[in-house]
Amino acid sequence: xxxxxxxxxxxxxxxxxxxxxxxxxxxxxxxxxxxxxxxxxxxxxxxxxxxxxxxxxxxxxxxxxxxxxxxxxxxxxxxxxxxxxxxxxxxxxxxxxxxxxxxxxxxxxxxxxxxxxxxxxxxxxxxxxxxxxxxxxxxxxxxxxxxxxxxxxxxxxxxxxxxxxxxxxxxxxxxxxxxxxxxxxx
Amino acid sequence: xxxxxxxxxxxxxxxxxxxxxxxxxxxxxxxxxxxxxxxxxxxxxxxxxxxxxxxxxxxxxxxxxxxxxxxxxxxxxxxxxxxxxxxxxxxxxxxxxxxxxxxxxxxxxxxxxxxxxxxxxxxxxxxxxxxxxxxxxxxxxxxxxxxxxxxxxxxxxxxxxxxxxxxxxxxxxxxxxxxxxxxxxxxxxxxxxxxxxxxxxxxxxxxxxxxxxxxxxxxxxxxxxxxxxxxxxxxxxxxxxxxxxxxxxxxxxxxxxxxxxxxxxxxxxxxxxxxxxxxxxxxxxxxxxxxxxxxxxxxxxxxxxxxxxxxxxxxxxxxxxxxxxxxxxxxxxxxxxxxxxxxxxxxxxxxxxxxxxxxxxxxxxxxxxxxxxxxxxxxxxxxxxxxxxxxxxxxxxxxxxxxxxxxxxxxxxxxxxxxxxxxxxxxxxxxx
Numbered sequence: 001x002x003x004x005x006x007x008x009x010x011x012x013x014x015x016x017x018x019x020x021x022x023x024x025x026x027x028x029x030x031x032x033x034x035x036x037x038x039x040x041x042x043x044x045x046x047x048x049x050x051x052x053x054x055x056x057x058x059x060x061x062x063x064x065x066x067x068x069x070x071x072x073x074x075x076x077x078x079x080x081x082x083x084x085x086x087x088x089x090x091x092x093x094x095x096x097x098x099x100x101x102x103x104x105x106x107x108x109x110x111x112x113x114x115x116x117x118x119x120x121x122x123x124x125x126x127x128x129x130x131x132x133x134x135x136x137x138x139x140x141x142x143x144x145x146x147x148x149x150x151x152x153x154x155x156x157x158x159x160x161x162x163x164x165x166x167x168x169x170x171x172x173x174x175x176x177x178x179x180x181x182x183x184x185x186x
Numbered sequence: 187x188x189x190x191x192x193x194x195x196x197x198x199x200x201x202x203x204x205x206x207x208x209x210x211x212x213x214x215x216x217x218x219x220x221x222x223x224x225x226x227x228x229x230x231x232x233x234x235x236x237x238x239x240x241x242x243x244x245x246x247x248x249x250x251x252x253x254x255x256x257x258x259x260x261x262x263x264x265x266x267x268x269x270x271x272x273x274x275x276x277x278x279x280x281x282x283x284x285x286x287x288x289x290x291x292x293x294x295x296x297x298x299x300x301x302x303x304x305x306x307x308x309x310x311x312x313x314x315x316x317x318x319x320x321x322x323x324x325x326x327x328x329x330x331x332x333x334x335x336x337x338x339x340x341x342x343x344x345x346x347x348x349x350x351x352x353x354x355x356x357x358x359x360x361x362x363x364x365x366x367x368x369x370x371x372x373x374x375x376x377x378x379x380x381x382x383x384x385x386x387x388x389x390x391x392x393x394x395x396x397x398x399x400x401x402x403x404x405x406x407x408x409x410x411x412x413x414x415x416x417x418x419x420x421x422x423x424x425x426x427x428x429x430x431x432x433x434x435x436x437x438x439x440x441x442x443x444x445x446x447x448x449x450x451x452x453x454x455x456x457x458x459x460x461x462x463x464x465x466x467x468x469x470x471x472x473x474x475x476x477x478x479x480x481x482x483x484x485x486x487x488x489x490x491x492x493x494x495x496x497x498x499x500x501x502x503x504x505x506x507x508x509x510x511x512x513x514x515x516x517x518x519x520x521x522x523x524x525x526x527x528x529x530x531x532x533x534x535x536x537x538x539x540x541x542x543x544x545x546x547x548x549x550x551x552x553x554x555x556x557x558x559x560x561x562x563x564x565x566x567x568x569x570x571x572x573x574x575x576x577x578x579x580x581x582x583x584x585x586x587x588x589x590x591x592x593x594x595x596x597x598x599x600x601x602x603x604x605x606x607x608x609x610x611x612x613x614x615x616x617x618x
Binding site: 015017019020023024025027028029030031032047048049079080083084085086087088089106107108109110113114117118165174175176179184185 | 210223224226227230231234235254255260262263265266312313314315317329330331332333334336337340341347379380383384413415468558559560561562580582583584585587589
């Protein structure tokens, strides 16, 4: 996998739950059909309250118009990112929208597992909160080898926690790839 | 060093003598449960990863309850149920509960208990965050996503990090105006929505063991609202009586050791607690009912895995008997069994159904319904700027439908009292 992930940041607050990431009414579409599954990208983050969508100012749509992909591909979040339901559709929707990585202060367990085991997005944890250090639209760069994120717009670098136990699964691209690699599936 | 119930079950399921919090273990799974929202994508991943000759690890251990989007014209939702039906037929699955058949049950977590799948000492995974409900039976149960579920479907195993445990003790005898919902909302206000992330929440104390299984499930159901991996209550004679009535399968009862180590311990005297609500838009936004009473409502809702069980309706009937609701009030029995019991259980010589009908409530068919919004034709769904008081478990923005709606979570007693007045009302106005 790439050791550098770069792109434009989209900043969110604390407790971004799975209903905000992908509202329940949209969970009816196929995740395997290439065309139909684009709807998940289109509806990603569509239930985030408008004033909190794209901090610090809010009111920045994550997806424009009828698009199925976002111009933002790194999410900056607060604490307890992905709380709520077990829907794997949530990290899947972010992936379909073009998100490569999330940098949050902490995660809810199931969302974190789903992101890792499904190989959808890489869930990094920041050492300190970044909501005040990065603005929506800033160009950022994550360096896996150095466990750091740089805000290229502001020229400042911040520490990330090591991925730890889940790194081998992330490196392989998901639980099944990891299990095959380690001969767990025979 | 002693172990908690959760640690003991994980040790057994991973073939170890002992486990320590923080350690990753591979667990042998006893039951995998899925439903119409996450079942089809789970099946899709399983087929893709295991190929055309894919085999289910054990047909008898897979349980499928279509329950989320059932009574809808949404063609994609109906297609998902059809995928489950075809899958069950193709693989000759004995534990499929089809929509439109006499086997249909409704809300999976309640149906798991009723159908005898919840057994002390066992391990149950489900593709639903509220799978932690089953922990009320002294077992390990937790929610996972589709990829993990597909892995279990093919192998019967999954990795999990052994959680640290938190202990919540409720002393005393529960006053008539409080229910298990007040207890768990009280905890949530104290520890917040990530207060138990990656941890086990163990509930104990006289007030907990005096609860019936329905009420115990209300506690464990909402462990996930604090981020908990699982909720758990040691099995006792109440658990055993419930289980033996529904299943002849073997089980094993575990108790936490006296010297087990807890991350934190909380202790409450239930006589000092008040009826509480979770205000919009988070289950931890606790306040006393008295502090928000008078808030004008557009809708009341009694239903879901946490608030649509038989005991929830028995609570509601105590207040609704002989009274009229003054705001639209939806009664959604979690399962078809609960629905049938509305005609059998009585209060003051009247059936629960008669009481609710006479009060002017709308009684719906069993499913998850508006607890999670669902397709736009879902009954009871929040629209526009609805202000709702609900016995469900989650009130994040947009959870019940409209993201402009305000949802208050409360006990069935508080919901019923509020339905009568049309404004949020303390149940002590009617019972004391």
